[in-house]
Amino acid sequence: MQDGRSADVVVVGAGFAGLAAAHELAGAGARVAVAEARDRVGGRALTRLLPDGTQLDLGGQWVGPSQHEMRELIERHGVRTYPTPEHGRAVVDYEGALVDAMPAEVTALYGELDRLSREVPADAPWTHPQARCWDGRTLASWLDERTSDPAVARTVARQTAGALLSLDAADASLLETLFYLVSGDGLDVLAGFAGGAQSDRLVGGPQELAGRMAAALPAGTIHLGAPVRRIEHGAGGAVVHAGALRLEAARVIVAIPPVLAGRIEYDPPLPPRRDGLTQRMAAGYALKTHAVYREPFWRARGLSGISFSSAGVLTETVDNTPPGGPSAVLTSFVYGADAHRLRTRPPGERRRAVLERLAGLFGGEARDPVDYVEFDWCAEPWTRGCFSGHLAPGAWTGFGPALRAPVGVLHWAGTETATRWNGYFDGAVQSGRRAAAEVLAAG
Amino acid sequence: MQDGRSADVVVVGAGFAGLAAAHELAGAGARVAVAEARDRVGGRALTRLLPDGTQLDLGGQWVGPSQHEMRELIERHGVRTYPTPEHGRAVVDYEGALVDAMPAEVTALYGELDRLSREVPADAPWTHPQARCWDGRTLASWLDERTSDPAVARTVARQTAGALLSLDAADASLLETLFYLVSGDGLDVLAGFAGGAQSDRLVGGPQELAGRMAAALPAGTIHLGAPVRRIEHGAGGAVVHAGALRLEAARVIVAIPPVLAGRIEYDPPLPPRRDGLTQRMAAGYALKTHAVYREPFWRARGLSGISFSSAGVLTETVDNTPPGGPSAVLTSFVYGADAHRLRTRPPGERRRAVLERLAGLFGGEARDPVDYVEFDWCAEPWTRGCFSGHLAPGAWTGFGPALRAPVGVLHWAGTETATRWNGYFDGAVQSGRRAAAEVLAAG
Structure with a gap:
């Protein structure tokens, strides 16, 4: 390497976010090194x-039809879908009885959540006029206000906080719920099959696609079994310690779940707001x-x-x-x-x-x-949750602006940072491409 | 060391929790090594x-009169107080006007929080019959239900979620708020001066007491500048990697804030509930x-x-x-x-x-x-918050039982694990002593 560096950019994590970032960067002529803790690529695809x-x-x-980033990759890499x-017919069990459809009160609440969600700007939920209010209440509280029927509340909670966010209604703020709905084109699309x-x-599964993306990168780009423990960073660049490797680069894209990104040792330490964000995104x-x-x-x-x-x-x-x-x-x-x-x-x-x-x-x-x-x-130590991370109640308005804001030469990717299809592989790809664009724009 | 080990017990962190644990263990004849990341003892005392x-x-x-653990240490180590x-007289500014006392509606809400808090078992908040409900709503929601006056809600929020927990009412579940109140003898005692x-x-400040506690330990017990990055553990004992040190012991007490405890690498990885707890305790x-x-x-x-x-x-x-x-x-x-x-x-x-x-x-x-x-x-990279950690809404009922439960030979201390004076130095001391008792009981 002519400048003594291992790469222009080090990408931490070879899930879809990291792979997408590496492709964008390599495509623009940058030298990229990807450090992956596991002995395989694909992250949450297995x-x-x-x-x-x-x-x-x-x-x-x-994968769904409006997940354009994934659709494009699937086509480019020739993975077949079905x-x-x-x-x-589907079986719908409402309180022990098989029904044709959920009660009207349940669907009305879905409709209300959907309507509210369309007001939320996915790129800055904290700017909504009601953001403080919606961030400060849980979906459980909101449901308590909306219905006196515990079965109705439980059903809506299960299908939204549960089936979409993998949380309980007690864990999810109304704002995080609404953000997640709008980021995924609303409840019908999020919950729908065809x-x-x-x-x-x-x-072959999404892992097949991840494998083809990895294979299409220049040989030697990806370092497997290289968990990143420490990143030294400054105006002049960064040194990433990944297992036994020491990777030097001008910039770094950290493309792993925020809770794991928070467990890396940074020198100098990250600013309070960024650190506080990773403390609040279980x-x-x-x-x-x-x-x-x-x-x-x-x-x-x-x-x-x-x-x-x-x-x-x-x-x-x-x-x-x-x-x-x-x-x-x-x-x-x-x-x-x-x-x-x-x-x-x-x-x-x-x-x-x-x-x-x-x-x-x-x-x-x-x-x-x-x-x-x-x-x-x-x-799984290199994932530590399923499906994805979510900001705790109060955290969008307190820490949201730190979600994607670069810290010097450090950039943040991962599906949790996506504004479209947050929590999905599609969002991961979007996030990797966005972070790569930031790096390229920085020169 | 006759068995080839560095110590019987390694304590991670030389704040009040770690120092108290080390004293109990040393007093019982155990060989103790304390690994402290900073170049000083005392943790959040400076x-x-x-x-x-x-x-x-x-x-x-x-320090207050019902903080018996700290009182006893202060007396034992001869630190003077004043x-x-x-x-x-105090200045009370209510909405821009200086008043003799807060409005009756504010004090009534304090009273209601205090009454509710006395129902909460501080050693297992998740067992209260209303635990799911109280854990699933924020203090902000609760206040919205109780008052239509935003100034009243803001005042109660500032004096409880703020002045006691260092949070916003949007971040704090009602259950966490009530737990904190009862752990500190109620609002009047928590907020009171004389x-x-x-x-x-x-x-000399609490750091003076911490310094004297450290000096009273056997020489060589405390290793400063030794941040713990990795703990290998199993039925036969543990190896703690602290800076350049490799400390072997039969058991380990991790006596640092949960968010930092979660950033240590454990081999084998910690079980999901314990890991999930540290993800939710910002x-x-x-x-x-x-x-x-x-x-x-x-x-x-x-x-x-x-x-x-x-x-x-x-x-x-x-x-x-x-x-x-x-x-x-x-x-x-x-x-x-x-x-x-x-x-x-x-x-x-x-x-x-x-x-x-x-x-x-x-x-x-x-x-x-x-x-x-x-x-x-x-x-501060070795604290990362102020005053202390709090479980996010929903987390007491989802993850609370993992707060103090040992994982094999690993035990958990720190003020965040205390049942009395949680968040205070007194709670830290209690937690260290409790963890030491666990270790001694295990043989």
């Missing part, structure tokens, strides 16, 4: 193939389980495998069978306190509870899977 | 002497400034130097003049968003704003101090 070849997506898995199976955020899956808590069967038995009953329950051990399920199988997969989701409760049960008991609930929803065959797979992202 | 010898306490500074000066938590000061944000004068001019006007304002740039002030001076000191406090706003102004402008407000409260002489000192604990 595909596991069962012995028979059936694809399980253990992390994020879907529609999420919807062979039949035409929505759960529209399509990738052959990751959500979801548990995703996969029950594997020889046949998608639910389809014969006219069921899609999709379900939503207002109570009980599972919040949502989906048919995760890849086209051509060979096995069939029912995937279940549970969030926040429900996920805590389930997680603390012994593994055998947890499996039984999940399968028994699937049997109640789709038929007794659910009790006898050929395989049952769990993966706990909250236990 | 005394600075002005050139004329006037003592400024830049961090925590008071009553906080109260030569005259007879309350601000009753007395220490000659430190408060206070700014404390000291204006130094030749004379305590306010006393001649019959004023105590104590003030509380329902609005404006300073929330509270106090006469911080040591007996015998030689200089006089007016110390000011501002919290949460108010502190952010003040902090982001240029230093000269900030100084002018503080002094102008002091002039309005106590007289024009306040505009011309002989010295003006600020110290920003939020910028």
Whole structure:
């Protein structure tokens, strides 16, 4: 390297944010080094193939039509997609009764949240005239004011704070909820299958796309098994200590979840507002389980495998069978306190509870899977949560301006910094490209 | 060392929690090593002497009669105390008018918070029948329900979430607020001077006491300049990497703020609930400034130097003049968003704003101090907040049980883990002693 540096830019993290940043920079002629803690790329994208070849997506898995950044990458790198199976009707369980649709009061509250969310500027939620008020109340409080029916409140909480943010309504401020809704094109798109955020899956999973993005970078760009512990930075550049590596660069893009970015040692220490931001952006808590069967038995009953329950051990399920199988997969989701409760049960008991609930929803065959797979992202030291990080109540208005503001030569990426599809791979890509643009603009 | 280990127990952090733990363990015959990141002991206790010898306490500074742990240490180590000066009457500014007392609606709300707080079990707030509800609403929401007068809400918010927790009412759950009140003997004691938590000061400051505690430990116990970055742990013991040191021990007590404890690398990684706890326990944000004068001019006007304002740039002030001076000191406090706003102004402008407000409260002489000192604990990499850490809304019920639960051979101390005087040095001492007792009970 002619200037003695390892690279022009060091990118921390080889998830979609880091990979997208590296591509933009390399495409503009910059020399890039990516330091990744894991021995693989892809971050929260992780595909596991069962012995028979059936694809399980253990992390994020879907892409929707308005996720333009991901769509473009999928096309560019030639990854095939297929529609999420919807062979039949969804099961909606409201307070133990199967219903055709949620009660009108529930859908009215969805509508109200959606309407409010469209007022929130996704690039600066703290500037909304009601920001202080909405940031200072939780979704739980807001629901208490709006309905006297605890089942209605619980249902809305499960489908929004839960199924979207992986939080409880007690953890999520109204402002964070509204921001998340507007960043993902509103509740119908966020929660939808065909035409929505759960529209399509990738052959090989999102990890396949991440792998192709990595392979398309100049050889030697990505350093695996190189966790970044310390970053020295100043006006003249930065030194990034990544495992045994010492990487020098003019600028750094930190493209990992904010809670992990806060755990890196910075010298000099980061300013209070930036540090305070990472103190207040805990990751959500979801548990995703996969029950594997020889046949998608639910389809014969006219069921899609999709379900939503207002109570009980599972919040949502989906048919995760890849086209051509060979096995069939029912995937279940549970969030926040429900996920805590389930997680603390012994593994055998947890499996039984999940399968028994699937049997109640789709038929007794659910009790006898050929395989049952769990993966706990909250236990992963290089992720520490699922799906993504969210600012605590009060934090958007107190610390929000520090979310993307560079600190000298340090720039911040990661889906938590995205203004569109925050929390999704699409947002991660947007964030990486935005951070790369900042670096390139800085010269 | 006969077993090849550096110590029986390694204590991380030489604040009051770590020092108290080390004393209990050493007193019981255990070999202890304390690893401290800074080049001094005392943690959030820091005394600075002005050139004329006037003592400024830049961090925590008071002790009250029901803080039995600190009282006992002060007596044992022979540190002298003196009553906080109260030569005259306090200034109470309610919405720009000087009043004798806060409006009845304000005091009624204090009373209601106090009554509710007495229901909360300080050792397990999450077990209260209303815990989910109280944890899921912010103090801001609660105030909105209780009063339609924004000035009343702001005043209660400033004096509780602000002056006690260093938060905004938007950040603090009702449950965290109530827990904090009950842990400190209720609002009157927490907010009180004579007879309350601000009753007395220490000659030489709390750092003097910390220094004496350190000096009373066996020589070589404390390792300064030894920041702990990594802890390997298992059934057989632990290895603590502290700067260049490698300390082996049977057990470890981590006695630093939870947000910093979460930034240590643990091998194996900590379980999700413990990690999730540290993700959700941000430190408060206070700014404390000291204006130094030749004379305590306010006393001649019959004023105590104590003030509380329902609005404006300073929330509270106090006469911080040591007996015998030689200089006089007016110390000011501002919290949460108010502190952010003040902090982001240029230093000269900030100084002018503080002094102008002091002039309005106590007289024009306040505009011309002989010295003006600020110290920003939020910028300190080994503290990162002020006064102490608080669980975010929803976190007590989701993660509270992980607050003190040991993880194998790892034990947790620090004032944030205290059940009495949480957030105070007294709570830190209690926590250190409790953690030491856990270690000794484990054999």
